[in-house]
Amino acid sequence: MSSSTSQKPVQVGLLGIGTVGGGTFAVLRRNQAEIRRRAGRGIEISMVADLNIERAREVAGDGVTVVSDARQIIANPDIDVVVELIGGYGVAKALVLEAIAAGKHVVTANKALLAVHGTEIFAAARAKGVIVAFEAAVAGGIPIIKSLREGLTANQIQWVAGIINGTTNFILSEMRDKGLDFDVVLKEAQRLGYAEADPTFDIEGVDAAHKVTLMSAIAFGVPVQFDKAHVEGITKLSATDIKYAEQMGYRIKLLGIARRQANGIELRVHPTLVPMRSLIANVEGAMNAVMVQGDAVGTTLYYGKGAGAEPTASAVVADLVDIARLLDAAPAARVPSLAFQPDELSAMPILPIEEVVTAFYLRLRVADQTGVLAKITGILAEQDVSIDAVIQREADEVSGEGGNQTDLIILTHDTKEGRMNQALAQVQALPTVLAPIVRLRKEELA
Ligand code: HSE
Numbered sequence: 145m146s147s148s149t150s151q152k153p154v155q156v157g158l159l160g161i162g163t164v165g166g167g168t169f170a171v172l173r174r175n176q177a178e179i180r181r182r183a184g185r186g187i188e189i190s191m192v193a194d195l196n197i198e199r200a201r202e203v204a205g206d207g208v209t210v211v212s213d214a215r216q217i218i219a220n221p222d223i224d225v226v227v228e229l230i231g232g233y234g235v236a237k238a239l240v241l242e243a244i245a246a247g248k249h250v251v252t253a254n255k256a257l258l259a260v261h262g263t264e265i266f267a268a269a270r271a272k273g274v275i276v277a278f279e280a281a282v283a284g285g286i287p288i289i290k291s292l293r294e295g296l297t298a299n300q301i302q303w304v305a306g307i308i309n310g311t312t313n314f315i316l317s318e319m320r321d322k323g324l325d326f327d328v329v330l331k332e333a334q335r336l337g338y339a340e341a342d343p344t345f346d347i348e349g350v351d352a353a354h355k356v357t358l359m360s361a362i363a364f365g366v367p368v369q370f371d372k373a374h375v376e377g378i379t380k381l382s383a384t385d386i387k388y389a390e391q392m393g394y395r396i397k398l399l400g401i402a403r404r405q406a407n408g409i410e411l412r413v414h415p416t417l418v419p420m421r422s423l424i425a426n427v428e429g430a431m432n433a434v435m436v437q438g439d440a441v442g443t444t445l446y447y448g449k450g451a452g453a454e455p456t457a458s459a460v461v462a463d464l465v466d467i468a469r470l471l472d473a474a475p476a477a478r479v480p481s482l483a484f485q486p487d488e489l490s491a492m493p494i495l496p497i498e499e500v501v502t503a504f505y506l507r508l509r510v511a512d513q514t515g516v517l518a519k520i521t522g523i524l525a526e527q528d529v530s531i532d533a534v535i536q537r538e539a540d541e542v543s544g545e546g547g548n549q550t551d552l553i554i555l556t557h558d559t560k561e562g563r564m565n566q567a568l569a570q571v572q573a574l575p576t577v578l579a580p581i582v583r584l585r586k587e588e589l590a
Contacts (some may be wrong), residue, residue: 164453
């Protein structure tokens with residue numbers, strides 16, 4: 145054995161041992177010899193805290209101290225790293241801050257906690273000289289944090305766009321495949337265990353917004369600002385729009401997008417039309433994928449499982465290996481948590497959604513009369529909204545409501561959202577526009 149691999153193993157305490165905790169045990173046990181060769185020392189989970197002691201004992205096995213009080217782990221001077229797998233902002237936040245204050249390094253999969261309270265947590269870690277690592281918080285097993293922070297560090301990153309919520313991607317794939325509406329597919333996804341009993345954070349886009357907030361900070365060197373993100377989920381999406389989008393060569397995906405503009409940063413989550421032939425349009429089911437555009441590298445794509453016991457454990461253990469390698473290094477020698485040196489963060493603002501520039505898909509239910517299309521395109525032209533394509537579909541094809549109404553589907557070129565809002569307010573007020581206009585954003589990601 146070399147002198148480096150004979151160093152004292154890193155001692156880890158797990159807070160919470162659900163699915164990911166179980167996966168972390170399994171991966172560390174199965175691959176311990178290779179992990180030790182990579183890390184230069186062993187990595188041992190020596191304590192676990194969980195309210196369900198019986199289950200925790202079963203998963204952890206012999207030789208691991210199981211406690212119900214997480215603070216016993218934080219208070220143990222032999223523990224080097226605390227892995228927080230509790231989730232949420234409540235007790236998890238208190239425990240992470242206490243662990244940092246006790247001088248422990250922290251590994252967490254908690255995107256909600258870091259997207260909302262990251263500034264406070266990273267500052268506390270810096271003051272104490274400890275690491276807060278969070279690869280598992282974004283896109284599960286895909287090493288997107290390390291890629292953005294280290295692999296792409298030469299680049300000025302222009303945008304990041306990802307399918308970063310498996311539940312909603314599963315639902316959208318099913319809606320498209322089977323032509324079903326959202327509510328029906330959600331119930332089926334819950335029955336199959338793809339969606340949680342309370343799926344609010346997933347279907348309303350909040351989980352994706354937490355993740356894209358973390359990526360925006362690392363990509364652009366700005367603080368985490370979840371409160372400034374524009375967040376729309378998929379609950380209002382209809383099978384009709386998925387079908388029309390297909391007819392125009394697009395698929396609809398829930399994307400988290402962070403883009404650099406001259407005057408600020410776009411930070412948004414919403415259903416988005418993407419070209420059907422693009423790789424990201426073909427990411428189906430519960431899979432995740434993230435595209436990153438850098439000025440030097442061009443467009444890159446990262447694909448894999450965004451959740452699950454071992455994919456997430458893969459990220460947790462990678463963070464543990466990083467910490468094991470750096471345990472004796474001076475804090476200044478470490479890669480900064482958010483990629484940029486903490487005193488070099490930019491004050492570039494997160495832009496309000498009205499300032500976002502994107503193309504649009506519009507669906508208008510209109511009276512099938514002479515001059516209706518001309519009136520609508522006239523209003524769009526007055527607002528400088530340029531049209532890319534128009535199709536007309538008889539309303540009775542989709543709704544059985546008779547031949548005196550029609551659906552107009554319009555794709556526009558890029559325009560500022562505020563301008564589009566003004567145009568659509570005027571169009572909606574026309575007496576020949578018979579229902580609320582459906583408006584979705586479209587990205588070419590080229
Ligand atoms: N609920 C998430 C998803 C996984 O559906 O992708 C954890 O963030």
